[in-house]
Amino acid sequence: MTKPKQVTIVEVAEAAGVSIATVSNVLNRGGIRSSKETIRKVELAAEQLGYRRNTMAAGLSRNKTYEIGLIIPAMAGYYGQLAEHLQIEAHHAGYHLSVFSSGGFDPDIERRHLEVLLQRRVDGLICHGLAMGFETTRSIVNSGTPLVLINGWGWPEDIATGAVNLGxxxxxxxxxxxxxxxxxxxxxxxxxxxxxxxxxxxxxxxxxxxxxxxxxxxxxxxxxxxxxxxxxxxxxxxxxxxxxxxxxxxxxxxxxxxxxxxxxxxxxxxxxxxxxxxxxxxxxxxxxxxxxxxxPYIDQAQMAINKLMHKIANKTESGEDREIEVPLTFIERGTTKLQ
DNA sequence: CTACTCAGGCTGCTTGAGTC
DNA sequence: GACTCAAGCAGCCTGAGTAG
Structure with a gap:
């Protein structure tokens, strides 16, 4: 059975009686002005045909995928919570987060996931230090893909640029x-x-x-x-x-x-x-x-995403490449103080 | 005939430049 | 101002051309 063909911008343009550029302008470029009648026709045609934007094609054109890859050692506990907060922060920054687990420190799985993310042309990567090996990480840095390490203590200086580490x-x-x-x-x-x-x-x-x-x-x-x-x-x-x-x-x-x-x-x-x-x-x-x-999951996620956004935008700040330590907060209970 | 190279077409979309 | 044209993005596929 063949997969039904997806509706493209061409069909929407034909149905609305405008060019594909106008459809693109109406649906994806808020800053470009169109007449109310054209907007109505385009939106109606898109809705009736069930048009869904092809982000792969958009990424091809923009040379940007708005996708970030995350590799963590496991999905449970701290890692799962961290992934959830990173996903929220990435969303706020206009990005989509694809999460992969290295399957409990398995180097083969780590390499395969990394390869998939790089093949997808993600705009940046966030990797947990425990999920990654030095050499694999060095290959990412050398490939030019912006990378932020989470909890990458004691890593060689050339690859651990700007790690966001818990204190x-x-x-x-x-x-x-x-x-x-x-x-x-x-x-x-x-x-x-x-x-x-x-x-x-x-x-x-x-x-x-x-x-x-x-x-x-x-x-x-x-x-x-x-x-x-x-x-x-x-x-x-x-x-x-x-x-x-x-x-x-x-x-x-x-x-x-x-x-x-x-x-x-x-x-x-x-x-x-x-x-x-x-x-x-x-x-x-x-x-x-x-x-x-x-x-502080939220703080760590915010810092990691901010740092990655700066790297993606190729902005450099003074001291940007140093490691950031995210302090923990002490919660005193009955095991140290009578309550 | 086989093996290989290379140019061009195709995909869906974005966007700067141009037209009316 | 509103709209269209056409180049360009990366990578795969196809067909023409060439060498052996």
Whole structure:
């Protein structure tokens, strides 16, 4: 069965008794004046024939597709929310966002999706640092397609121009300060080596925080992979008579700590103070609520789209190519403060 | 006859220049 | 002012021409 032929601008022009240029002017160029009668005829013909603009042809003519490609590691959780906000911001800028997942860090899928987006001649790309390899990303930069990286920490300078990164390091630094201010005699970081780059960022912040605010406070860095959290907490409580603080990799780790602490009847926040990251719904719904760092999705999406729009327009500003850090907001709940 | 190159046509639309 | 003409966009396809 052959696909029915789509109505084109030519048929609309014939039906309205005008040229195709006039149809284009009426339907797509608000600035060009046409008579009321012509506008009426064109709009009526387009409606009756069911005309739908062919954006591929329009892109061909304008040498612009008004399409942005997004590659993220997965569709769930933070990535899904980020994609949603990027889509809204792209829409505000007059662009359409095509979202692809690299299928859980699969380099083959990453390359295939990227190829599809480049074949479609997207006007620009937004890629999450965890979804991309250095070489693939370098090939995009060399091809001249405007690119903005999200969370591209520690990338080579020639490709990570103008990455928009979440301030996980800053959040961890401040977490240490909060716990030190609350009188903790020991502060521990419970990390996740499985998420290497993100874990590194948190550690940078944690270590800086300890150097800055941890005078006289003992510190410990632990990987939660395969860790018996209940046994770990029991030991920790035996070692320290005064309050102990924990900076958790994220709210999921924080929840595991909270559950184990509740099971052991540890006084929270009297003996144990806990801070997570992400401000997940579990942080709000657990008891007590977990103090956490809220991710400013809207800010990050706005910054990424603005940066990409500047790159597409080929505008350069002073300092434009430096990395931007988007700060997180601390939400204090019952795991650090009596409520 | 086969294999290859190259020019021109085609697609749907936009847009600067020109006409009435 | 209102409208039309025609070039041009990128890439695929087709047919003519040429070499071996």
């Amino acid at each position: 996980f390091a800053g959040a961890c630094l401040q977490s240490v300060k909060v716990l030190a201010d609350h009188g903790c005699e020991a502060i521990c970081y419970l990390g996740s080596k499985r998420s290497k780059v993100i874990d590194e960022q948190r550690l940078i912040g944690f270590n800086a925080g300890m150097a800055q605010f941890g005078g006289g406070v003992s510190q410990e860095i632990v990987d939660t992979m395969g860790l018996d959290i209940e046994a770990y907490l029991r030991d920790l409580m035996q070692q320290h008579a005064k309050p102990v603080g924990i900076v958790a990799f994220d709210d999921h780790v924080a929840l595991r700590v909270l559950s184990a602490a509740n099971k052991l009847h540890i006084d929270i926040p009297g003996r144990l103070k806990l801070i997570g990251i992400n401000n997940d719904y579990i942080a709000k719904e657990s008891y007590p609520g977990i103090s956490s760092w809220d991710i």
